[in-house]
Amino acid sequence: MFAKLHFALLLLIRSKKKHTAIFVIATLLIFILASTLFISSSIQNDLYKTLATQADxxxxxxxxxxxxxxxxxxxxxxxxxxxxxxxxxxxxxxxxxxxxxxxxxxxxxxxxxxxxxxxxxxxxxxxxxxxxxxxxxxxxxxxxxxxxxxxxxxxxxxxxxxxxxxxxxxxxxxxxxxxxxxxxxxxxxxxxxxxxxxxxxxxxxxxxxxxVPNESERQKVYEKLIISHFDTRIITKEDIKRHYQNLFNYKGGLFLTLYIVTLITFLLLLYQRYTMVTTKERQEIALLRSLGWKIDAIIWLKVGENGIIALFAYLFGVILAYIYVYFLDAPLLQAIFLGSDNLRTEASFTPYVNISDLLLLFALFVIPFLLAIIIPLWRLSIEEISETLR
Amino acid sequence: MYSLFISPEITFSLFLHLLLFVLLSIALYHTLILLHSYKREATSALQYSLEKRAYLIATIIQLSLFAYIFLLFFFIHTLEGLASLLPGAMCAAGVVEANIYGLPLILLHFCIIILSLLWISLHQEDLRNKKSPYFKRKFQLFLALYMLIATALITELLFFTQLDFSTPVLCCSTLYRQSSTLPFSLTPLQVALLFYSIYFLLIFSLYKRKRVPTLLLILLFLPLSYYATTYFFSPYIYELPTHRCPFCLLHKEYYFIGYFLYGTYILALYYTLKSCFVKKDKNTSYKSIFFLTLFVFILSFNFIKFIVI
Structure with missing residues (x-):
């Protein structure tokens, strides 16, 4: 298996130019999404930390x-x-x-x-x-x-x-x-x-x-406060937290739904790229097959090759986003999240990385990436060898 | 429909499952053509194109399986996240019990993973053998797998759309408080004893490689391990006599032990079924014994520690 991965890597290095465009677009996609994720999770984390010290x-x-x-x-x-x-x-x-x-x-x-x-x-x-x-x-x-x-x-x-x-x-x-x-x-x-x-x-x-330090007394205190005056409104800490969470989920959901549209476009691009490959690439596959490689071995080789691209694009994008958000304080995106209509907040983000967000991003990027290329790859690898090599 | 967008994880879980479903539907189309007109001995052009189709189907299923394994853990993680949005829920248990589709959904996902693992082992055996003895059978198995996946997708849609974020749900300490829900009015201790005895019998029958007893025993072992985990072992892991829950094991406080536990559980089940149906050799049996033992060891580690110290 490692030998095959090594071979895939060698193939990749030899034909860098073919994959550059896909790699750049993928990195950009990941970079933008990861930056927004970093910013929102950093703000959320700060908010929760502040909330923890707030009144009950x-x-x-x-x-x-x-x-x-x-x-x-x-x-x-x-x-x-x-x-x-x-x-x-x-x-x-x-x-x-x-x-x-x-x-x-x-x-x-x-x-x-x-x-x-x-x-x-x-x-x-x-x-x-x-x-x-x-x-x-x-x-x-x-x-x-x-x-x-x-x-x-x-x-x-x-x-x-x-x-x-x-x-x-x-x-x-x-x-x-x-x-x-x-x-x-x-x-x-x-x-x-x-x-x-x-x-x-x-x-x-x-x-x-x-x-109200004792948690089990809070419900009773809440009820007593309600009946003590009829024109009060009582806001609990949990209310605020749930409100924030809904807000962030809503904002994040909106953003991610937009991301799905972008992702589908990207998948189409990938699909196209492997439907229209150069003669040179066809010959490469035909050569491997004539050397005795099985069809599924070739598909897996190509999947591995693209898996490496996806992985590197992902890592590269995430690292770039980390630098952009936490070292450069997200120059352009900051305004979207913090709002700039009032006094300018020159905020610097507290580094906070949510592992589950990164995993979500990984699943959302790498899985569709690989799924999109299977069918064109298969079509490519079952082509008649003699026709291609001639 | 609003509940589909309440958390980004739900949107994405659904999106990825839908994407996988589309791809698997393409595989289904090819499978139906294949099953309809496949003749092993034929040398026609159609036969060659069918053989080539088989590669596509196999690749799609294998890739989807990897995705499904990842998505199962991701799905459970999503449920954990939803717990803070549902009033009353403390962990995934409350979310799962929020409507009737929760528990079937998790069971379906488990079945899908084990079945597709079996499919892959069948496929590999098939490739290794020159006569391809399982060729037709593996594609028939895929039909069953596809049905399961379609059901899971519909169930998932129903589960998320019917999730009501205004009605309170029960939390795990209420759901699993009474041990009277145990079958045949057993006590938790009896369940644990039964669990251990079935485990030893299972290992013995796996070692002797007896197929029918192994199958019967594993069928007994499945529900027993669930009850034993929830009602007997989990309080030892939580170090809290009143806390019984199969989902809180996945929390950070308990070092994510649940993921290891359920991971070894799936592997043990997979190798046992493999040794029964696909590859009846020593190696597979030993592997299944190893993972079973690992599962039981992780499960009873805190219990043993409690007794010894």
Whole structure:
């Protein structure tokens, strides 16, 4: 078997030119598909990692289908439920920069709250709170920083709250680069400043997050939360995860369905290539047969030859895609996945390779590749020897 | 129909199976012509063209088999992935039990792989022998194989289209909780004892190369190994007395032991059937003994470890 593979390899090397076109197209096909797979699995992985540190329940108040601010008393009623370990109100919202149609995410932080979110604690580890609160300060994401620099807000920026006043905030610091994907358009500030700018009353919050550490208590807590107020909507961590998964499956499915169309075209190309072969190739096969090779041995030799091409195209395409996505940060494709209508996110992807995705790609590429060429190969190898050799 | 696109794996599993089916249908067309007018002794031009057709059919079947083996594992992997989308399901068991087509589908895939492995061994024997004694029989066998594959494809379509992502399904710990579902109201321990005794008898009959007892024993061994794996051995592998499931074995937490287990199981079954029907020599019998023993060893490794330590 190895001798035959060796022979197939020698044949391949001898007639490189014949296979170049197929190899290049196949590599390109794999490269594009593998890059999208890498990008989406990397984003998905990052999202799930972020999700793992999120709150178990998010309590929101809805009136007539609109999200409205929830009263602060709700935090206390939530804390009275058995099993709820912590409940925190959050104040956040979008700030719209009208001239450029951009929006930033303003997050208000209660710096004296000990139950602050873990991620926030990590971000603000080296922050001197006394100094930060000594005047109206804010911490901005790198996307916001770039935007402010462009429009010459080097030191401060003046917000216009709903009650027609002016709020001038000084830029204190910029958030670190590695958390870029989610924090690029973020502005962090003191909770009272955020309330003023977003127009939220002092006794209201945007929503309330709850932590219920015991998994088996969650269902009961959920039911109790539902009956405690009739205008709430409760989002669980599982809801968010399922939503993400559906979204990714949908996007991936759409992309892969398009890929099927491309693949079928490619298969047709392969089929054509082996239906119309040169006399030289016919003679090669006829020669082998006259040397005593059986028909199926010749078919398998050719299948092996194409298998080698498919394998190398696959490996080459995947490696290229890996370099393109994780070292070069996918220059063109990035915009499709992250969206570029708002502040530009200069994200770099965290390397994450899903083995099952690669296997899927392999099955989807190599199996049809080999199936497409069997019939023309068979036709080729049963041709009359004497006719061809003459 | 929406459920066909809920996960890319489903779309692709179906696409590849459809592609294989088209190719196998071409093979079927050639097979029918072949079976209709094949005469071994004839020296007509038609006879020569038929002989050439046989090469095409053989190549298609062999390539499809490789694809099918890959696709079986891929299919199981797909079911694993669906478990997180179906409410209530913790592993593939819940997905398989989500509608009535799940279990037949997996059994059909198993049958297809074993039958096509047998087909290949028959084909190789046929090529080795100058008289080609199995020539017509192997193409008749292909007709049966084709029927199975067509049924599997229809079942797969039905299974995926009828998958309802809003109704909760049972998870494996509920499905396999009661051992009262065991036939003849056996206890799991009795099943395990029966399993071991049948195994030793099977090995003995394979060693002696007695065909009929081997066949009867392997027929007994098949359901027994399923029940023994699920109800007796799996808790030892999970190291959790309440956890019984044949599908969670495929998880990463248990080092993908399920793939090895079911792989050796298929190989053992294949060699046993081969020794009964195709090649009745010593070597095949020994191979089947080897894979049977490997299967039993992997299965009972944790059980033995538990008893010894």
């Amino acid at each position: 329940f998010t309590l929101q108040r809805y009136r007539a289908g609109h999200l409205v601010d929830a009263p602060v008393e709700w935090i206390d009623t939530a804390l009275e439920i058995e099993g709820v370990k912590a409940a925190t109100g959050r104040v956040y919202g979008e700030h719209y920069y009208e001239p450029k149609e951009q929006h930033f995410l303003i997050i208000g932080i209660d710096f004296y709250d000990t139950q602050m979110h873990q991620d926030m604690q990590k971000l603000l580890k080296n922050l001197d709170i006394e100094e930060f609160l000594s005047r109206k300060n804010m911490i901005i994401g790198s996307g916001v920083k770039a935007f402010f620099d462009k429009y010459h807000y080097f030191n401060s920026y003046t917000f216009r709250p709903p009650e027609r006043s002016k709020e001038k905030l000084y830029i204190y610091d910029t958030l670190p680069q590695e958390s870029n994907l989610f924090s690029s358009d973020v502005i962090l500030m003191d909770i009272n400043e955020a309330r003023k700018i977003l127009g939220i009353d002092a006794d209201h919050v945007t929503d309330i997050i709850l932590s």
